[in-house]
Amino acid sequence: MNESLLRDLVPAVIGVLVRRGADFASAEDAVQEALVEAVRGWGDEPPQDPKGWLVTVAWRKFVDATRSETSRRRREERIESEPGPGPVESSDDTLQLYFLCAHPSLTPASSVALTLRAVGGLTTRQIAQAYLVPESTMAQRISRAKRTVAEVRFNQPGDVATVLRVLYLVFNEGYSGDVDLAAEAIRLTRQLAAMISHEEVAGLLALMLLHHARRPARTGPDGRLVPLVEQDRGLWDTRLIAEGVDVLQTALARDRLGEFQVQAAIAALHDDAQTAEETDWVQIVEWYDELVRLTDSPVARLNRAVAVGEADGPRAGLAALADLDPSLPRRAAAMAYLHERDGDLVSAAQLYAEAAQAAPNLAERDHLTRQAARLNAQLRS
The missing domain is CATH 1.10.287 (Helix Hairpins)
Structure with missing residues (x-):
């Protein structure tokens, strides 16, 4: 079973159903059901027209679901008879799906979940495992997101910058469960780059x-x-x-x-x-100057301070850190590193321990704790 092929087809198939009259939420549900049938029935040999097969099955799922609802008569007025065999519409609405899933009305977490499901083709279980939350929790998050964008017109222009923020969030989650989110983010960004x-x-x-x-x-x-x-x-x-x-x-x-x-x-x-010592820190500082000019981000200023410490010496880096908010994430870790380079092991050890307490994940906390322990051992020897 070529799972990559299936996932690449998902947004295009959803787009076909939406253009035929399905609302986004129902189309997405129908396509997910069609994917389940594909996984069960295709084996190692997909049909000659995989997209057409998915469209046919998903449309049937949508029609069946629509007929079972209390609003059957009203909805069926806009549902045409099921198309017969033949080529599927060539229109690709994947870019519009990117925009829809990154709609400003959604929270970042909801945008990420909806993008992974509707554009990435991942199941709710896979997304839940990747984010280490119960499947029921992720299902509720996705359902709320779909309800939020239910009335958004599919052909409305979207904001590329917002889409990029969502993909960047996916990439930064890295890897957990059976889905490599970093690799998935790269796949989706490649797809976006091919379209725009x-x-x-x-x-x-x-x-x-x-x-x-x-x-x-x-x-x-x-x-x-x-x-x-x-x-x-x-x-x-x-x-x-x-x-x-x-x-x-x-x-x-x-x-x-x-x-x-x-x-x-x-x-x-x-x-x-080739080695850490050969890093061109002077040029890196110049690029951070550009980043600060573009974003005025405290995180960019923090990273710039560390780069200044490498280019001009640790005291110059500490001076650049002095103007930043003490509560800024990883500021204590940066100060610890620069104090150690300046030879102040007592302050560095204390700051490493402080940074460990505020670390955002276990791997980083373990690393900072070990750094503090290493310096304390040196101070005792």
Whole structure:
């Protein structure tokens, strides 16, 4: 069973049903039921026209569901007789589905869940496992999201920037359960890049590829987090790096700079260094200056301060951190790192311990706790 083929077809099939008169929520449900039948019946040999097969089965599911509802008469007035065998409409509404699933009326969590289901073709169970929540909880989240966008016109223009935010959220979730969300985000962003010529779509794809290339070195054999400076760069995926750089260069050549292109440029400079010591920190600081100019993001300012600490010395980095909100996530960790580089092990150990308490995940908490323990051991010796 070619699951990738099935998932690639999902948005196009939903689009066909919507254009035939189905509402989005009912169309999405019908397509999910058709997918179940495909998994059960196709085996290793899909039909000659997989999309046509899915459209036919999904339309039947939709008609059957519609007829069973109390509003049967009103709805059937706009349902044409079931189309006979033949070629399926060639219109691809995938881009509109991206916009719909990232609608401003939805919360970020709901947008992510709906995108993974309606555009990504994942089941509710797969999404729930990826986010480590009960299937019933995820089902409710998706149902609420579908109700929220039920009245949104399918042909309304959407906001590319919002779609990119949703895909970036998916990528940052990484991996859990049996679905690799980072890989899924890359797949969906590739799909979007094939549909729309947009420099920031290309920038996000490049950023994902350049970060994903380091994934094999990001954790040790025991599952512990390995900081970038300590990673075995021989494990990095050079094919993904080359592709990411190529995509980025094409985007930058359009001379319409955006934040994802800037972040990708920073990632490319890290990936280009053969060793941590060869990293071009001066140029990285310059790119962070651009990112701060574009976004005025506290996170960008935090990362810029660390880069300044590498380029101009730890005290310069600490001075840049001084103006940031003390409650900013990972500020304490950044201060700990720069204090250690400056030789102040007492302050560094205290800050590592403080940062561990506020860590957003267990892997990061374990890493910071070990850093604090390492410095305390040095201080006692």
